[in-house]
Amino acid sequence: MFWQDELRKKYKNNFHPTTLIDVGDGWRKIVETLVEGIAKNNGMIMQLKEKFGDLRCYFHTEKENFEAISHLVVAAEMESSQTCEYCGGLADHKAIGGWIKTICETCYEKDISNADEKTTSCD
Numbered sequence: 097m098f099w100q101d102e103l104r105k106k107y108k109n110n111f112h113p114t115t116l117i118d119v120g121d122g123w124r125k126i127v128e129t130l131v132e133g134i135a136k137n138n139g140m141i142m143q144l145k146e147k148f149g150d151l152r153c154y155f156h157t158e159k160e161n162f163e164a165i166s167h168l169v170v171a172a173e174m175e176s177s178q179t180c181e182y183c184g185g186l187a188d189h190k191a192i193g194g195w196i197k198t199i200c201e202t203c204y205e206k207d208i209s210n211a212d213e214k215t216t217s218c219d
């Protein structure tokens with residue numbers, strides 16, 4: 097079983113039934129810490145995915161827990177923006193095939209050498 101599925105099963109009361117964990121292995125620790133924190137604060141995760149290279153988490157909770165969870169989400173999103181989504185190494189944003197990804201040099205080299213056409217950074 098994938099770690100994403102295990103995590104959803106372990107915290108099934110804190111995931112909306114249709115919510116998938118749609119992120120790469122490099123963010124496993126970030127996501128596990130975040131989900132644990134949201135569960136402690138009685139949050140419900142609506143979406144957990146990668147968008148424009150960063151982790152995005154949308155959640156529902158009671159008003160009194162909103163601020164605590166927001167802090168956890170912001171911290172996780174910030175950490176993800178410097179963490180390779182593939183290997184967990186130190187990374188920054190790069191353009192791959194028209195998408196922005198948070199990826200380290202090593203994974204980036206591997207990825208572009210596998211790609212048919214070279215991509216260029218758009219910054």
Ligand SMILES: [Zn+2]
Pocket residue numbers: 180181182183184185199200201202203204
């Ligand atoms: Zn990497």
